[in-house]
Amino acid sequence: xxxxxxxxVAAAIIVIGAIGVVASRNPVHSALFLVQTLxxxxxxxxxxxxxxxxxxxxxxxxxxxxxxxxxxxxxxxVDKSEDLKIxxxxxxxxxxxxxxxxxxxxxxxxxxxxxxxxxxxVAVSGSDNALDNGLxxxxxxxxxxxxxxxxxxxxxxxxLTIAVIGAVVLTRRPVxxxxxxxxxxxxxxxxxxxxATDEEEH
Amino acid sequence: MELTTNWYLVLSIxxxxxxxxxxxxxxxxxxxxxxxxxxxxxxxxxxxxxxxSLNDVGGQIAVFFVLVVAAVEVVVGLALIVAINRRHPxxxxxxxxxxxx
Numbered sequence: 001x002x003x004x005x006x007x008x009v010a011a012a013i014i015v016i017g018a019i020g021v022v023a024s025r026n027p028v029h030s031a032l033f034l035v036q037t038l039x040x041x042x043x044x045x046x047x048x049x050x051x052x053x054x055x056x057x058x059x060x061x062x063x064x065x066x067x068x069x070x071x072x073x074x075x076x077x078v079d080k081s082e083d084l085k086i087x088x089x090x091x092x093x094x095x096x097x098x099x100x101x102x103x104x105x106x107x108x109x110x111x112x113x114x115x116x117x118x119x120x121x122v123a124v125s126g127s128d129n130a131l132d133n134g135l136x137x138x139x140x141x142x143x144x145x146x147x148x149x150x151x152x153x154x155x156x157x158x159x160l161t162i163a164v165i166g167a168v169v170l171t172r173r174p175v176x177x178x179x180x181x182x183x184x185x186x187x188x189x190x191x192x193x194x195x196a197t198d199e200e201e202h
Numbered sequence: 203m204e205l206t207t208n209w210y211l212v213l214s215i216x217x218x219x220x221x222x223x224x225x226x227x228x229x230x231x232x233x234x235x236x237x238x239x240x241x242x243x244x245x246x247x248x249x250x251x252x253x254x255s256l257n258d259v260g261g262q263i264a265v266f267f268v269l270v271v272a273a274v275e276v277v278v279g280l281a282l283i284v285a286i287n288r289r290h291p292x293x294x295x296x297x298x299x300x301x302x303x
Contacts (some may be wrong), residue, residue: 022224
C-alpha cells in the first residue's frame with residue numbers, strides 16, 4: 001500500500017512538472033519544472049529498486065543536462081518570454097491537441113485493453129541478468145554492462161567524444177574573424193559573420 | 203490495491219503525450235528540447251517497469267544508454283541553438299524559411 005501511495009505522489013509530481021514544462025511562458029520556469037519531473041522519475045526508479053539509475057538520473061539529468069539548459073538560456077537572454085496567447089500558424093494548436101489526444105488514446109487503449117500487459121521471455125531466476133540473483137543493483141548492472149553490452153558501451157564512448165568535438169566545432173568563432181584588427185574599439189560585439197568566412201571553415 | 207506494470211505504463215503514456223504536444227505547440231527551440239527530454243524520460247519509465255516485470259536487468263541497461271544518448275543530443279542540440287542564435291537572434295522554429303538558399 002505504501003508503494004501505491006509513493007507511486008501516486010511521484011506520478012502527480014511528474015505530470016504537474018511535465019505540464020509546467022510545456023505551459024510556462026518563461027524558459028527558465030520550464031527548466032525548473034523539468035527538474036521537478038526528473039526528480040519524480042527518480043522516485044519511480046527507486047520504487048522499482050533501480051537505485052543506480054535513480055542516482056544517475058539525478059546526477060546526469062538534473063545535475064548536468066538541466067544546468068546546460070540554464071546556461072544556454074542565460075547566454076541567449078532570459079527576458080525572452082514567449083507570448084503563448086497568439087497562435088502564429090493558424091490551426092497549429094487544435095491540430096497538436098488532436099494528435100496528442102490520439103497518442104494518449106492509442107497508448108491507453110493498447111495498455112488497458114490487453115489483459116496480460118507484458119509478454120516476453122522472463123529472465124531465468126538467479127542468472128546473471130535476472131533481477132533476483134542476489135547481487136546489489138550496481139554490481140548487477142556493472143556485470144551485464146561489461147559483458148553482454150561491452151561493445152555498445154565502447155560505442156557510447158565514441159559517441160560522447162564525437163559530441164564533445166561537435167559542440168566545440170559548432171560554437172567556436174571563425175579564426176579569420178578573430179584575427180582581424182578591431183576597427184571599432186568601442187564595440188565589444190563580435191564582428192558579423194559572413195557566409196564566405198564560414199565556408200572557408202569547412 | 204497492488205502496483206502493477208500497467209500503472210507505470212499509463213504514467214509513461216501520459217508524460218509522452220504531454221511531451222509530444224509540447225514539441226508541436228512550442229516555438230522556442232529550448233522548450234522544444236525540454237519536451238523531447240520529457241518524452242525520453244517517459245520511455246525510461248516504461249523500460250524500467252517492463253524490465254522489472256520480466257525480471258530482467260536489460261530494461262535498466264537500456265535506460266543507461268538512453269541517458270547517454272540524451273546527454274549527447276542535448277550537447278549537440280544546444281551547440282546548434284547557440285550557433286544559430288549568434289547569427290539570427292530571436293530565431294524560432296517558425297523561421298524555417300531562412301533555410302532556403
